[in-house]
Amino acid sequence: MKRLFVLLMLLAGLSAAPVLAGDLGPVVPRASGKPHPEGNEFWRINHMLLMVHDRDQTMRLGNREVQASLAECVDCHAVKGADGAPVSAEDERHFCRTCHDYVAVKIDCFQCHNSRPEAPKQALRTPEPADMPGILAYLKEAGE
Amino acid sequence: MERTLYREIKATRQIVQLAVLLAAFIAAAALAVLYIEHHGHIVTGMNNQIVWGMPHVFAIFLIVAASGALNVASIASVFGQVPYKPLARLSGLLALALLAGGLAVLVLDLGRPDRLIVAMTTYNFSSVFAWNILLYNGFFVIVGAYLFVQMARSMPYGVIRTAGTIAFLWRLVLTTGTGSIFGWLVARQAYDAAVMAPLFVAMSFAIGLAVFLLVLGLITWLTERPLGEKLVARMGRLLGIFAGVVLYFTAVQHLTNLYAAEHSGIEAFILWEGGLYTNLFWFGQVLIGGLIPIALVFHPTGGAKPASAFVASALVVAGGFAQLYVIIIGGQAYPLEMFPGYQVTSGFSDGVVNAYSASYLEVLLGLGGVALALAITGVGMKVLRILPTNLSDANIGQD
Amino acid sequence: MILPALNFPKKPADMNRRDFLKSGGAVATLALAPGVTLMAFGGQASAAADPGKRWGLLIDVNKCPSDCSACVSACKVENGWGNDKHAADHPEAAPQWIRKVSLTDKSTGREFALPVMCQHCENPPCVDVCPTNASFKRPDGIVLVDKHRCIGCRYCMMACPYKARSFVHEDVTDQKTHAPRGKGTVESCTLCVHRVDAGGAPACVEACNTTGNAAMLFGDLNDPDSEIAQALKAYPSVAIRDDLGLNPGVRYSNL
Numbered sequence: 001m002k003r004l005f006v007l008l009m010l011l012a013g014l015s016a017a018p019v020l021a022g023d024l025g026p027v028v029p030r031a032s033g034k035p036h037p038e039g040n041e042f043w044r045i046n047h048m049l050l051m052v053h054d055r056d057q058t059m060r061l062g063n064r065e066v067q068a069s070l071a072e073c074v075d076c077h078a079v080k081g082a083d084g085a086p087v088s089a090e091d092e093r094h095f096c097r098t099c100h101d102y103v104a105v106k107i108d109c110f111q112c113h114n115s116r117p118e119a120p121k122q123a124l125r126t127p128e129p130a131d132m133p134g135i136l137a138y139l140k141e142a143g144e
Numbered sequence: 145m146e147r148t149l150y151r152e153i154k155a156t157r158q159i160v161q162l163a164v165l166l167a168a169f170i171a172a173a174a175l176a177v178l179y180i181e182h183h184g185h186i187v188t189g190m191n192n193q194i195v196w197g198m199p200h201v202f203a204i205f206l207i208v209a210a211s212g213a214l215n216v217a218s219i220a221s222v223f224g225q226v227p228y229k230p231l232a233r234l235s236g237l238l239a240l241a242l243l244a245g246g247l248a249v250l251v252l253d254l255g256r257p258d259r260l261i262v263a264m265t266t267y268n269f270s271s272v273f274a275w276n277i278l279l280y281n282g283f284f285v286i287v288g289a290y291l292f293v294q295m296a297r298s299m300p301y302g303v304i305r306t307a308g309t310i311a312f313l314w315r316l317v318l319t320t321g322t323g324s325i326f327g328w329l330v331a332r333q334a335y336d337a338a339v340m341a342p343l344f345v346a347m348s349f350a351i352g353l354a355v356f357l358l359v360l361g362l363i364t365w366l367t368e369r370p371l372g373e374k375l376v377a378r379m380g381r382l383l384g385i386f387a388g389v390v391l392y393f394t395a396v397q398h399l400t401n402l403y404a405a406e407h408s409g410i411e412a413f414i415l416w417e418g419g420l421y422t423n424l425f426w427f428g429q430v431l432i433g434g435l436i437p438i439a440l441v442f443h444p445t446g447g448a449k450p451a452s453a454f455v456a457s458a459l460v461v462a463g464g465f466a467q468l469y470v471i472i473i474g475g476q477a478y479p480l481e482m483f484p485g486y487q488v489t490s491g492f493s494d495g496v497v498n499a500y501s502a503s504y505l506e507v508l509l510g511l512g513g514v515a516l517a518l519a520i521t522g523v524g525m526k527v528l529r530i531l532p533t534n535l536s537d538a539n540i541g542q543d
Numbered sequence: 544m545i546l547p548a549l550n551f552p553k554k555p556a557d558m559n560r561r562d563f564l565k566s567g568g569a570v571a572t573l574a575l576a577p578g579v580t581l582m583a584f585g586g587q588a589s590a591a592a593d594p595g596k597r598w599g600l601l602i603d604v605n606k607c608p609s610d611c612s613a614c615v616s617a618c619k620v621e622n623g624w625g626n627d628k629h630a631a632d633h634p635e636a637a638p639q640w641i642r643k644v645s646l647t648d649k650s651t652g653r654e655f656a657l658p659v660m661c662q663h664c665e666n667p668p669c670v671d672v673c674p675t676n677a678s679f680k681r682p683d684g685i686v687l688v689d690k691h692r693c694i695g696c697r698y699c700m701m702a703c704p705y706k707a708r709s710f711v712h713e714d715v716t717d718q719k720t721h722a723p724r725g726k727g728t729v730e731s732c733t734l735c736v737h738r739v740d741a742g743g744a745p746a747c748v749e750a751c752n753t754t755g756n757a758a759m760l761f762g763d764l765n766d767p768d769s770e771i772a773q774a775l776k777a778y779p780s781v782a783i784r785d786d787l788g789l790n791p792g793v794r795y796s797n798l
Contacts, residue, residue, distance in 0.1 A: 062592030112725030191636035255695015255727030331704035
């Protein structure tokens with residue numbers, strides 16, 4: 001259902017403005033810190049599953065040495081706002097919102113979780129597009 | 145004797161007006177839910193002391209009534225009472241509708257109704273609550289099947305009887321389960337009692353029959369279909385007996401509690417010094433919901449009049465509501481006894497009687513559940529052949 | 544079952560799972576039968592809650608002055624509760640993870656106070672009644688709410704004999720990163736599980752020590768050599784509502 005919806009959104013976007021191909025995709029900001037060893041593409045596709053899995057690891061079993069920690073995502077993936085502080089999920093530039101807004105996915109995580117790093121360990125970034133073609137291809141595939 | 149004919153009800157002007165009224169209540173409840181969802185439960189009267197409030201009183205009332213409304217059908221198919229047979233379909237439909245209304249209220253009051261899917265897919269089998277979810281789902285399936293076999297053409301009577309028996313047993317378990325939601329709460333002095341389960345079964349008999357009588361009276365009056373006076377009086381007397389059984393179990397509940405020293409505090413609270421709750425108990429539950437309706441239906445002359453049965457039904461409904469209010473809210477208003485022998489105070493309402501006043505939002509939500517139940521019943525009667533055209537005493541073999 | 548099997552339905556065309564396993568080496572086991580411990584992302588089993596332990600508290604009521612509420616303040620700061628928008632005008636609806644309860648003995652008139660929080664029962668009624676398994680007990684005895692699974696039915700609050708749980712009645716903002724909390728779910732003392740997992744002690748205990756009262760002792764009840772186990776062995780202590788047979792992990796001495 002959702003996948004179908006994603007596809008429809010994409011098709012709508014593609015057919016509406018084929019000439020403006022450059023403006024099409026979401027601007028996914030670059031991250032700081034070490035990149036994921038599994039690669040960006042793997043994480044784009046599987047981040048939700050990884051987080052749900054590791055969430056249960058942490059919550060239920062007390063295992064905190066996991067890789068998909070939401071507290072850590074918002075650290076490396078923090079985006080600097082106009083005031084120099086990291087933006088929260090209220091802001092559409094927030095890392096987690098870029099793709100989601102684009103494909104109309106809504107997540108409730110930040111009703112409880114802080115969407116900003118409390119004490120940022122990583123340098124903050126200004127939003128600049130990451131791997132645009134890759135992301136576009138992925139988002140297209142996500143709809144299939 | 146004419147054969148019983150079941151016909152869909154017609155959308156007369158009164159029926160349409162009633163439907164519009166019900167729709168308005170449902171819409172109001174929907175708005176109330178959205179409002180609560182958006183602002184959180186802070187806008188309701190419920191808080192961290194009175195955890196379950198007015199919506200739960202409504203929801204449990206409807207759920208208890210649902211299983212009781214099925215009694216008429218059980219009396220007909222399980223116990224072979226001929227005069228009740230024409231009413232069996234309405235009884236099944238009403239049971240389903242009341243359960244749907246009650247569950248809607250319960251679900252819409254959750255803190256995260258959006259996660260209902262979690263409740264439907266993960267079960268903790270040591271939780272009475274989880275068992276109840278299964279029991280409710282089963283009730284829909286079983287009573288639905290029962291309704292179906294009743295309405296199917298040329299269904300052998302044995303099948304109907306079997307379906308009816310299964311439905312009857314299921315509803316007994318279901319109400320036991322509803323009662324156990326409270327009965328197993330050992331932490332709270334008001335609930336920690338095995339008698340909770342039979343008490344709830346008795347309440348369901350009384351409340352369910354009362355709601356059934358009221359709905360039957362209303363719909364036959366609106367559709368101008370005959371309804372036998374003797375039939376109504378007979379059901380009225382049955383209601384009187386059920387009301388008596390409720391009083392009996394209530395007495396057992398309080399007498400056994402008085403006997404156990406640890407429960408003397410809560411007993412004194414409900415029976416003597418609880419203010420609103422004491423009044424609701426004696427005047428609402430015992431007098432209005434018990435003694436007066438019993439007197440009405442067994443009155444040597446007045447008892448034969450249909451009006452007595454209908455008034456008694458209304459009183460039993462009111463009394464049952466008062467009883468659930470006392471059990472649910474009163475039981476929480478009384479402070480948890482953590483330190484026997486000590487005077488307790490804290491910044492978190494320890495040791496004080498907790499105040500509760502329902503917000504209008506909660507009342508709207510509850511009434512919406514009632515309206516939903518009635519609307520489902522109405523729509524059911526409109527599209528299915530549920531209601532007999534003629535329920536006069538002569539026609540249904542009531543002597 | 545507690546853990547869903549992890550299997551990835553969607554894979555990019557140019558990468559199948561075997562390649563992935565080879566390339567990263569980080570993923571040891573992916574889709575396993577439920578119940579088998581998953582260490583998908585290089586986590587170490589040793590980092591998880593130890594089932595051999597049972598964390599608990601021993602509170603010495605004599606050392607707890609009536610007018611001190613350092614433990615409560617510390618908990619508020621640590622876990623970010625107590626400042627919700629309507630906390631002041633609707634105190635009865637405000638969350639409360641830990642509270643000071645003042646007691647007066649009805650027969651002797653003796654007055655004293657003690658902190659009450661989740662008692663981390665061995666047989667927690669909240670866990671029994673929770674329809675969705677959101678209430679659970681960790682292997683090391685800490686009782687928690689999995690807020691990802693909580694539907695906000697509040698049955699656990701009805702079942703708790705200690706009034707230790709509260710329901711979040713409104714939107715909250717600026718939560719602590721290590722203590723997420725949000726509207727519509729139930730919460731309670733976590734024994735500062737994030738600190739315990741990092742080898743530390745709960746914030747309340749730390750604060751109590753800082754005041755110099757040192758009324759709270761935190762430790763592993765199962766370890767006979769631990770300070771708390773030694774103290775429990777040496778002096779009499781009680782559990783609140785011991786009659787219920789819940790065997791709480793929080794005990795009180797000199798009550």
